[in-house]
Amino acid sequence: MKIFTLKSDLKKFLSVVKKDQKRIGFVPTMGALHQGHISLVEKAISENDITVVSIFVNPTQFDNQEDLEKYPNTLQQDIELLESVNCDVLFAPSVTEIYDENVVAEKFDFDGLEYEMEGKFRDGHFDGVGTIVKSLFEIITPDVAYFGKKDFQQLQIIKKMVEKLGLPIKIKGMPIFREEDGLAMSSRNARLTKEYREAGPFIHKILKKARKKIHSKDVEEIIAWVEKQFKKHPLLELEYFIIADEKTLQSATKFESGKTYRAFIAVFAGEIRLIDNVRFKNN
Known part of the structure; x- marks a missing residue:
């Protein structure tokens, strides 16, 4: 090389x-x-x-x-x-x-x-x-x-x-490359303490659960549910969770048929800021 x-x-x-x-x-x-x-x-x-x-x-x-x-x-x-x-x-x-x-x-x-x-x-x-x-x-x-x-x-x-x-x-x-437990790979992961590293996979777990709610809940209900899960978490602090149009990145207020959305999240694990996202498809 x-x-x-x-x-x-x-x-x-x-x-x-x-x-x-x-x-x-x-x-x-x-x-x-x-x-x-x-x-x-x-x-x-x-x-x-x-x-x-x-x-x-x-x-x-x-x-x-x-x-x-x-x-x-x-x-x-x-x-x-x-x-x-x-x-x-x-x-x-x-x-x-x-x-x-x-x-x-x-x-x-x-x-x-x-x-x-x-x-x-x-x-x-x-x-x-x-x-x-x-x-x-x-x-x-x-x-x-x-x-x-x-x-x-x-x-x-x-x-x-x-x-x-x-x-x-x-x-x-x-595609996003993940650890076996679901945490999105990031150079910042190396700075996580053992406690925060063990807590990290919670982020992707919540994203996957939120994605399943697209057919039964509206945008505001899903956002409120995610915020509630992080309020209950003893270590991770949610900075934002947003569902946005995948093309314009503008925050969605409702799901429209045929459109593709993506949920974006930023979370503090102590002083380390972690981000992730998943695609929401509304067929």
């Missing part, structure tokens, strides 16, 4: 790849890799000639400085994991290499997608996401980029950005 830390060196290498008309797959990450990330990398390897993975903890998408400082850094382990699946290229730049001395997010208009769910609770988060993904796309110019559906709102926002900027990149959303 080739490892690059400088944009100029990576661009030079990829220019040769492009001259040979090879197809480039790209998986952007913030490191602390787990099997969810690796499933994206393996998919990219299977569908492309060259697979590039980036590891970059992006400061402009954190609204909480403490969360940024505590974000796991496991670069050597990540390199070994990527090498074990025969990844072709790793791009691991410094903050200065990406932003120079101006660590500020660009402003984006995602047609309102940025104001729903996470946007209501994490100020400026999606401007930071848009800034780094746009920058990485410009450096790597991939044919296909792969994102996990755990961050479903982010996935929709990246698709919107690519559409609005007219970038010739296909965005692929891949």
Whole structure:
């Protein structure tokens, strides 16, 4: 696996790849890799000639400085994991290499997608996401980029950005990768204490139960039921539970026949914030 830390060196290498008309797959990450990330990398390897993975903890998408400082850094382990699946290229730049001395997010208009769910609770988060993904796309110019559906709102926002900027990149959303007990895989899971880790699967359990209520309860009743379950939980604190139109991400007030919805949840396990989602299909 080739490892690059400088944009100029990576661009030079990829220019040769492009001259040979090879197809480039790209998986952007913030490191602390787990099997969810690796499933994206393996998919990219299977569908492309060259697979590039980036590891970059992006400061402009954190609204909480403490969360940024505590974000796991496991670069050597990540390199070994990527090498074990025969990844072709790793791009691991410094903050200065990406932003120079101006660590500020660009402003984006995602047609309102940025104001729903996470946007209501994490100020400026999606401007930071848009800034780094746009920058990485410009450096790597991939044919296909792969994102996990755990961050479903982010996935929709990246698709919107690519559409609005007219970038010739296909965005692929891949299924949520879960632990055996149902907890959605996340780099932040490594920071959970034993007690909170054991409590974590409750989140997906409640999402699955809520999904079953779509044919017998209305939106408000399902939301109230979920909120009640978390009020009774001794450890987990619900930040939000929202049922939204899968395309617009706008909160639903009622279920309409033929529409597809998705339930989004954010929960605090102590100081660690966990998110998840499941699809609601109303046939």
